[in-house]
Amino acid sequence: MKVKKAFNLIYNSHRRSVSKNYQHNLALVFALKEINGDPNLLPNITLGFRIFNSYFDAKMTYKATLSFLSSQHQFLPNFKCGALNTLIAVTGGLTSLISAHIGTTLSIYKIPQLIYGSFSREQLMLPSMYQMVPSEATQYMGVIRLFHHFRWTWIALFAQEDDNGDRFVEVLVPMLSENDICVDFIARLPSQKYVAHDGDDFSRHKEFFAAYFDNKANVWFVYGEDSSMLSLRMVLLVIPFLSFPPVHKVWIVTCHWDFASVSVQRVWDIETFHGALSFTVHSSQPPGFNRFLQSVSPSWAKGDGFIQDFWEQAFSCALKLSTVQGDNKEMCTGAEKLDSIPDILFEMSMTGHSYNVYNAVYAVAHSLHAIYESIFKCRRREEGKIPEICDVQPWQLHHFLRSIKFNNSAGDSVCFDENGELNIGFDVTNWVTFPNGSFARVKVGRLDPHAPPGNELTLNEDQIVWHRTFNQVVPLSVCNEHCPPGYSKEKKEGENFCCYDCAPCPEGTIAQDEDMVACIKCPQDQHANIKQDQCIPKVFSFLSYKEILGIALALLSMSFSVITALVLGIFIKHQETPIVKANNRSLTYILLISLLLCFLCSLLFIGRPSQLTCLLRQTAFGIVFSVALSSVLAKTITVVLAFMATKPGSRIRRWFGKRMATSVVLFCSFIQAGICTIWLSTSPPFHDVDMHSATGEIILQCNEGSVAMFYYVLGYMGFLASASFTMAFFARKLPDSFNEAKFLTFSMLVFCSVWVSFLPTYLSTKGKFMVAVEIFSILASSAGLLGCIFTPKCYIIVLRPELNTRDQLIRRRK
Template sequence: MAHNWKRRLHKNYQQVLALEFAVEEINRDPYLLPNVTLGIHLHNTYHSDARTLESSLRWLSGKSQTIPNYTCEEKYKSVALIGGATSALSVQMGMLLELYKFPQISYGPFDPSLSDKVQFPSLYQMAPQDSSLHVAIVRLLLHFDWTWVGLIAPDDMRGEKFLGDMREEMRRHKTCAAFTEKISVSDRRHADMYVAILLRIAESSAKVFVVHGDADSLMILKNSVPFFHVTWKLWIITAYWDVTMTPHKHLGDSFHGALLFLHQTHVIPGFKTFLRTVNPAKYPEDSFLQSFWSSFYECPLETTEPAQEACSPNASLEMLPLKYFDMVASGRSYTIYNAVYAVAWSLHEMLLSLEMGSMEDIKNLVSQPWQLHSFLRSIQFNNTVGDQVVLDEERNPMARYDIMNYLILPNETEVLVKVGQFIPQAPPDQVFSICEMVIQWSSFDEKVFNSVCTELCSSGFKKIVREGEPICCFDCAQCSEGEISSKKEPDHCVKCPDHQYPNQERDLCLPKIVSFLAYEDPLGLSLACTAVSFSFITMVILLVFVKFQDTPIVKANNRDLSYTLLISLTLCFLCSLLFIGQPTTAICLLQQTTFGIVFTVALSSILAKTMTVILAFKVTRPGSRIRRWVQPRMSNSLVLICSMIQVTICGIWLGASPPFPDTDILSEPGHIIIECKEGSVIAFYCVLGYMGVLALGSFMVSFLARNLPDTFNEAKFITFSMLVFCSVWISFLPTYQSTKGKAMVAVEIFAILASSAGLLGCIFMPKCYVILLKPHMNTLEWIKNKGDSRARNHS
């Protein structure tokens, strides 16, 4: 096998050691490739397209002098190439190796463009798919409410795809990219590009930046000058750029507190123990190890025993700081380890299928490496860790990520601390997890970074997006009447349910209080006491009239009509009690109809009494023919007929569209008012209108009869009582229409009591005054003397 290794970064030497460890482990396995010993060729790519092609040609030629399509005779031939730390390197090698159908297994980041089997039929990708990386990053942003984020990626196909996926996922979750920077790989060595990019990063209002790329494409960030430190940003870094490899101390400080998404891998059994034993004495032929060792220990490059004795006897890779070497297998080392085993198992299956086992057969076989393709495509096995390994990219699993916190301890030691993970195949409640208590943020700010364009609106306010700006930049406006915004939904206002209302801060819906004019209410209690008091007074007056029924003042103007009027007024006062208390269906049916009927009886009685005054005066004239109309039964008939008309109207009202209980949730904030609706508004105003006609008729008739010469003429009092009655009800109508809730009911009760009290006071109080306080005026002698006196005055 051959392997291309990136020499520039010392820490990548772990990948070479993972390759050697896997080969040694396979060679010790008696069941995998028995009687076959694997070997390796190491070639460097130097991060250069030209050097990559040169190394590939040198490997194919077998000599330092590269001759295309020419291979020197060697005892052992390679059967596959494991290489391509980046997509660009894989493409460069693949274009050349495809000419010979040579199997190439790429251990770099998974790139969908390399899955094109028409263009790269001999290339296989070992790395898991990063199709959920953008989802994992956005989940992290949402967890900390970071909605204003900068994005940095290389200006290539992988970087463009990552930026597109991130923008779409961020748009779906209403987060915004405040800053997008594409780093041109061709300009990565230009110093002026460093300053320009870093200035744009420093001037951006975003405090959190997502960095996607690898060591090659992000060389500008890797080699930045001390100016970088003052930007004070929090960095979220994806799997293929290891910030621990930064060459400058000040840059490492800048990344202190960064969060890294690393591919989740398992510990390779025995690998750490193997690393502890690695030294130049164990592998004297490894020139890379000699160079690596001499970079950190006081050892000469010569491999002679005296030279090796000059090295520190206790020197070990475990002693190196994290930025130079990591004892924990990286994601790429784990991928290389699996790649070696994939080649070994494919070769093992091919040997079994061809029933070959001798060295001569192997020599003949390896001269045709393209024969390994069918076995590589179908290979499937479990590695020593227990993970399933496949080279079929359609079955290649999605990557799982560990979220690591990069820290620089006070003793300048670098560490990576696991603080969370993202497993896309897990149950929904276990896909993303993070432990905030473990995370250490940047030293200059111990609080969690708040990377937003605009601070979230407080409770009771809603977002107003600024025109022409991203949705993350907005203004705040207070919620409208009847709406709230809570901490759970601060972006917009929601209307409270009908049975609830907003509190003063408009961040909580409170239950509305059921309200009606109750007896416990001071207003309801006062109106009820007033109604009972007036009804009691009316009953007392009725008893007075009954006791003095044979006196002239009671007998005048039809005694029976006076009784009927007093009883109806008593009922008028008491019917107002139907408007107090919680409305029910029965109460709503009785309220308006009872009120209309008893008031009609009262007005009909007044009309009949007024007619009696006029008819009685006309009867006193000689030869009058209307004596029969003055009889009591005629007056009673008039009251009955007028009342029956109102009963008929009320009956039609109840049959067509009767009153009903209903709730009013709008009139008073915080209250649900239970009230009686009229049902048919036309019928309601017909009842009032009919009473108005009776009142107007009584007023006109009594006005005409006010000056008739009679000792006990009631016309003057009836005229004034009708004036009070009409004034009350004319004022009632506009007031009733302009009020709502309990006030509307109170207005109607007041109109009933005021108009009834007006009738009672104007008609009966003068009579009671005479009956109780001036009894001498309630005698026939006084009436006769007054009549004689009036006659002498006229003569």
């Protein structure tokens, strides 16, 4: 049998005219009913309660608080009459101002105060306060995460016109700036209960909307408690009378806000708030609560001073006990059901604030239970003593409240942190309104302050319903359009940092995302695409056998090589004929073989460069070409000496012969071979990669190692060519068989022309085209020597053999 020892749990109610908040009272009653019927929680102890109204007035709040401390039906603070009415704890209030008024008095007596509504501990730091709502700092962090998630950088702020609103602006605006979010404007909401509709008030509203209506911000963030929110709704109600179109914005609101309306506001349109997002106190539905609400009736409990006003407000009828006359209301039957009331007046599901009341009652009950368990353990240690129930002082509850942790009937864990704040987060709620004035709360996310940094906010974006004007597209709320990829932000002078121009990225840089502050360079092995929004790998560039240019040059090289081999074969076959014997057959064979190797040397320049090919390219080409030029020079010298040797008494005859020609070829070739040997031993060519010369390409090339040695090789070949051309030019009119001097002159003229034009072209190109220029010069100069020197001879040998006789040779000389 339970001992009728009552502990009065005091509750602070909202003003009478808001019927929705009556659910807070019912949550308190439901919780106490469950606790008193639970044999495992506070057995033999009955918890009672008293409810006082603050009327949103400081004087009435202090009066009600002093009534907490007085005996029932007597206003005598500090005077206890009877042990059955011991004050243990207070839950309240709904607003921060009321909570502060209560706390200043209760803190003197160290009575626990469990605040179920909005409150900032910075307002009043009292150890006796316990906050059932997470701190406002958590909400601010969640708002920042929400803005970042939807990339909203241009917002409007609405704050109630009091100290709390000032504190909100002072804290949040710097946080927004630090997170690259700008405030378009800040508007203050009046906190009075009602908004007058006289001429001055309409003028003030018109000025308000004229200043803020045409702004770019599509997101309006509102900080305000019920009174300021009611004022906002009244202001929005008069918009049609001010010649303004309806407000279609995304409303972001804090947990203080609710669609709480008085009876006269049930017909007010709430379509403006369709698609609003709010951080709401986490709530669950305790088992049996809905069934409990359905049992509520005007006569369901005695001593309820709020049921009459709630019933008349909710159902727009008059009870028999009503003293209101002349309002022409129908009489209430008392059988009305709460589930028939629009949600804007009363909700059948437990709201966040009611859930806080429910948890606050259970927190006190579990703390009391822990106290009595500790007392019973001490009493049982004394033999022969029967455990007795002794009075518990409110101050004793603090230690147990701060360490209490339990799971409520809805399965949620309840515990306080070291600051006396409930250790939970917020739900992200999407408010969906309907034409009939009802609405639905849709949970679309969760704000968990204990999650890893950056993951505090989770959203199910597919479930969010936006205002109808946005056509279910995520609204933009920016000062200007986002800079697309490939562009970076450029600050506008004299404007907010959220307002900027978009400048294209410089060449070689990219901007992968929208609104990048600066373009970034690609890695060396990548380059920017045409749109400059991503880096793509560079392709390897070299003169390949697979491309047309490489194939063409290779075919030319092989063709000239075959032609040279055929010419050599013709000369070997007809080696005993006068035309072959006329100008030193050995030099002719050396020249043809060197030309054959020159054509084949060009193949070293085609294909992917390697260390071996890089070593052989220039050196092999230089030596082989020097042999060819030395042979031409020896031929020219032979022509000149042959003419001079025919003069009577000439001493040059003894110099004239094969040994002289061979010595010239060997001597000149050895000089070039020596230069190449020095080059290879000091600073040889090597395989190199050029990532910067060509856009989008990695040039695989052979680095000459020593550029000076490369030009020494070319310079020496130029010297041999110049010497050969000079001697051939002066000997062109000498009487000679088969015009040998003229042909040598033409061949060297072609050779020198090719290589004089080679240098500027070579230096002005890059990559594979530079290689192609050198190959073309090799082929052209070699083909010039082959054609000018051997074409006439082959013509006579093959097509005019009758001219290839000794008689014709003597006749030509004469």
